[in-house]
Amino acid sequence: MKIQPLERLARTHTCGELGLDDDGKEVVLLGWVHRLRDLGSLAFLDLRDRHGVTQVIARDNPALVEAVQSLRPEYVVAVLGTVERRAPESVNPKIRTGEIEVALREVRLLNDAKTPPFPIADEGPVAEDTRLKYRYLDLRRSRMQRNMILRHRATMEIRKYFDEQGFLEIETPMLTKSTPEGARDYLVPSRVHPAEFYALPQSPQIFKQILMISGLDRYFQIVKCFRDEDLRADRQPEFTQVDLEISFATESLVFATIEPLMDRLLRLIGRAAKYPFRRLPYAEAIAKYGSDKPDLRCGMELVGLAEAFQGSPFPPFRAALDAGGDVRGFVIPGAAKYSRSQLDELGELAKQFGASGLVWARRPEGTPQSPALKTAGEDAIRAALDAAACGPEDLLVMAGGRHYQTCTMLGQLRLHLAKKMNLLDPDRFEFLWVVDFPMFEWLEEENRYEFMHHPFTAPLESDASRLEADQGSVRARAYDLVLNGSEIAGGSIRIHDQALQRLIFRLLKISDEEAKLRFGFFLDALEYGTPPHGGIAIGLDRAVAILCGESSIRDVIAFPKTAQAVDLMAGAPSTVSAKQLRELHLKTN
Ligand code: ASP
Numbered sequence: 001m002k003i004q005p006l007e008r009l010a011r012t013h014t015c016g017e018l019g020l021d022d023d024g025k026e027v028v029l030l031g032w033v034h035r036l037r038d039l040g041s042l043a044f045l046d047l048r049d050r051h052g053v054t055q056v057i058a059r060d061n062p063a064l065v066e067a068v069q070s071l072r073p074e075y076v077v078a079v080l081g082t083v084e085r086r087a088p089e090s091v092n093p094k095i096r097t098g099e100i101e102v103a104l105r106e107v108r109l110l111n112d113a114k115t116p117p118f119p120i121a122d123e124g125p126v127a128e129d130t131r132l133k134y135r136y137l138d139l140r141r142s143r144m145q146r147n148m149i150l151r152h153r154a155t156m157e158i159r160k161y162f163d164e165q166g167f168l169e170i171e172t173p174m175l176t177k178s179t180p181e182g183a184r185d186y187l188v189p190s191r192v193h194p195a196e197f198y199a200l201p202q203s204p205q206i207f208k209q210i211l212m213i214s215g216l217d218r219y220f221q222i223v224k225c226f227r228d229e230d231l232r233a234d235r236q237p238e239f240t241q242v243d244l245e246i247s248f249a250t251e252s253l254v255f256a257t258i259e260p261l262m263d264r265l266l267r268l269i270g271r272a273a274k275y276p277f278r279r280l281p282y283a284e285a286i287a288k289y290g291s292d293k294p295d296l297r298c299g300m301e302l303v304g305l306a307e308a309f310q311g312s313p314f315p316p317f318r319a320a321l322d323a324g325g326d327v328r329g330f331v332i333p334g335a336a337k338y339s340r341s342q343l344d345e346l347g348e349l350a351k352q353f354g355a356s357g358l359v360w361a362r363r364p365e366g367t368p369q370s371p372a373l374k375t376a377g378e379d380a381i382r383a384a385l386d387a388a389a390c391g392p393e394d395l396l397v398m399a400g401g402r403h404y405q406t407c408t409m410l411g412q413l414r415l416h417l418a419k420k421m422n423l424l425d426p427d428r429f430e431f432l433w434v435v436d437f438p439m440f441e442w443l444e445e446e447n448r449y450e451f452m453h454h455p456f457t458a459p460l461e462s463d464a465s466r467l468e469a470d471q472g473s474v475r476a477r478a479y480d481l482v483l484n485g486s487e488i489a490g491g492s493i494r495i496h497d498q499a500l501q502r503l504i505f506r507l508l509k510i511s512d513e514e515a516k517l518r519f520g521f522f523l524d525a526l527e528y529g530t531p532p533h534g535g536i537a538i539g540l541d542r543a544v545a546i547l548c549g550e551s552s553i554r555d556v557i558a559f560p561k562t563a564q565a566v567d568l569m570a571g572a573p574s575t576v577s578a579k580q581l582r583e584l585h586l587k588t589n
Pocket of ligand 1: 181203204491492
């Protein structure tokens, strides 16, 4: 068949909308050849567009049957025909158009196509590098189309919601100055100003605070942010945030703004969120779950066992407690029956997560059993089993050491087991606010404190008096929203007082000079009547991935980069011409 122009041909319907009500209509459908079935004297063509698939049948006309037989998957065609009710035995309840088919009157080839490197119609697995290289084809597949559509629905819902709540969407610059979010900047050399650079924003943080100073009251933006980090599996060098800032904000006001939005997003997939969400101080999150983004779907809370082993000579726990550390453990439900090798495997896992050792205990028939029974003493083991409420079917695992390290090691083991035991129900949505984060984090190698969130975060009022005397103990008015073990949003109440902001820079060992150079404009702005304010940013990619049931954010980003920060389709990054380098006053070697 020869390729023909579209001319004035207009589609009457999409491939996803015809039903019994359309029986007898003359229609024009435009789309891609999804599947072909050749039955000799008749031929079926499944025609696809973003809206769905419609079955087209060619029969009683050898030239038409032959025309369909000459097509190939992914050819672009126009179909002209009549809607007909399908015979009851050929109704396909799985697709929206499954009750009808289109009897073909004419087919026009609008464009042909090379054989794709992977089939579009069949949803089988394809290597991710191949999918990314041919992203235009990957995006034709139904899973990716569904993800893009849901992402669109989510962003529309977000815009509608914030508009209703009196927020203004305001754009902030992409070519700007460094914002300290703790990552490396992507820099853009200036041609006009030799040896000077713009930074791509790590977030609009400073600008949104300035918008509050400007009296704009409530700001939001769906915005790209750029962070040049060593990429972990789940990071992208450019990612999207739903960024917001509120004047006269308190934590409760920020939470009350975000919680109904989460509910509205879940309603897009037929779910709902129960709010208000739980709130958990950071210290408790670490102590109970060994993580600052705990997954609440699987129980198995960590418990403190220091008291149980207080009088016990068991060497590893004795050493930990004498050094001011901790002994903690958790109960694995139904694991009393673990075999020798399963118990050994648990010990191995704990070592991989950094433990020096893991001790188990159980009491299937009431009498405690544990490899540490003799050295630790039966009373101590019994007290530990009691403290952890370990039933006859269960197994208690315990470890000792420094508090934080012991908690996070057990936390990793907890999550690993929860996944293995299928305890993380994908249909449950457990939201949690983690609050009262430490303000600073000690950097051992650099012998200094670094901010935990960013340097504009306010300290808890009750802790502010200790800023100079006991910096490490100060907690921040920072909060994270956690959903099923993923941090999906983070923010804080900000410093709105210039003197406090200067003190924080000083405590972070940012000199007055450096502060002036980096944030001088912002420090100046703070002096002109800054309202108390606070905000948050939602990681849109992760939030949408959860809605889509995808584990990788790459599956909800149209054109993502690989874990090596490469765009396999466009071939970026790439070298540039010597002329471009000269114009930018740059030299490479
Ligand atoms: N700018 C912060 C971030 O990107 C969010 C916030 O504090 O609002 O994580």
